Amino acid sequence: MIASYAFELGWHTPEIWAHDVTGDPLALLSDHAHCELQAAVACQALISRYPDRPRLVDAAAQVVVEEMSHFRRVVDLVRKLGGELTDGTSNVYAEQLRKGLGGTCRSGLLDRLLLASVIERRSCERFELLAEHAQQAELRKLYGDLAPEEVVHQNLFMDLAAAECGADEAKSRLAELLLIESRVAPLQAFANRMHAGPQGPTL
Ligand SMILES: [Fe+2]
Numbered sequence: 001m002i003a004s005y006a007f008e009l010g011w012h013t014p015e016i017w018a019h020d021v022t023g024d025p026l027a028l029l030s031d032h033a034h035c036e037l038q039a040a041v042a043c044q045a046l047i048s049r050y051p052d053r054p055r056l057v058d059a060a061a062q063v064v065v066e067e068m069s070h071f072r073r074v075v076d077l078v079r080k081l082g083g084e085l086t087d088g089t090s091n092v093y094a095e096q097l098r099k100g101l102g103g104t105c106r107s108g109l110l111d112r113l114l115l116a117s118v119i120e121r122r123s124c125e126r127f128e129l130l131a132e133h134a135q136q137a138e139l140r141k142l143y144g145d146l147a148p149e150e151v152v153h154q155n156l157f158m159d160l161a162a163a164e165c166g167a168d169e170a171k172s173r174l175a176e177l178l179l180i181e182s183r184v185a186p187l188q189a190f191a192n193r194m195h196a197g198p199q200g201p202t203l
């Protein structure tokens with residue numbers, strides 16, 4: 001583990017996943033690029049929905065810039081490896097997690113922030129595995145560089161949830177969302193995608 005996290009996941013991706021998922025590096029990178037784009041879009045949506053919360057607006061605006069710089073870096077590597085960005089397909093993992101949203105804070109703000117933090121936490125875990133076990137040196141370098149930056153986002157969203165909605169409420173709702181995530185993540189079908197499940201039986 002490369003950094004200190006605000007919380008731990010309820011299920012850990014097996015190391016072999018990072019080897020398997022890089023069997024088609026261009027497919028993985030293209031999917032990853034769309035994940036970065038969606039992370040930026042989600043932050044823009046937060047700003048639109050909660051413009052009267054200056055701490056949130058400033059933090060989300062900063063994350064938009066950083067996610068788009070990640071997007072740029074991933075697309076550059078896709079092209080360096082001879083590929084091009086392909087169409088994004090729906091992120092079943094994120095959609096299933098959103099079904100667990102309960103709106104415990106005003107207009108669902110708490111869940112939006114906590115879910116962003118949980119997804120960043122899972123991404124950090126995947127990036128760390130890829131930094132070590134990806135089949136290609138270029139991918140090991142990319143994910144080694146990006147993992148620490150997503151750790152910052154994970155902690156930022158957690159801090160925002162506590163500051164905007166109350167630390168006790170954030171902590172107790174986080175436990176519920178982590179439980180949901182630990183059931184959703186391992187059941188995803190295997191594919192060359194960032195939020196794919198592992199090959200073979202997982203439970
Ligand atoms: Fe990112």
Ligand SMILES: [Fe+2]
Pocket residue numbers: 039067120149150153
């Ligand atoms: Fe991020």
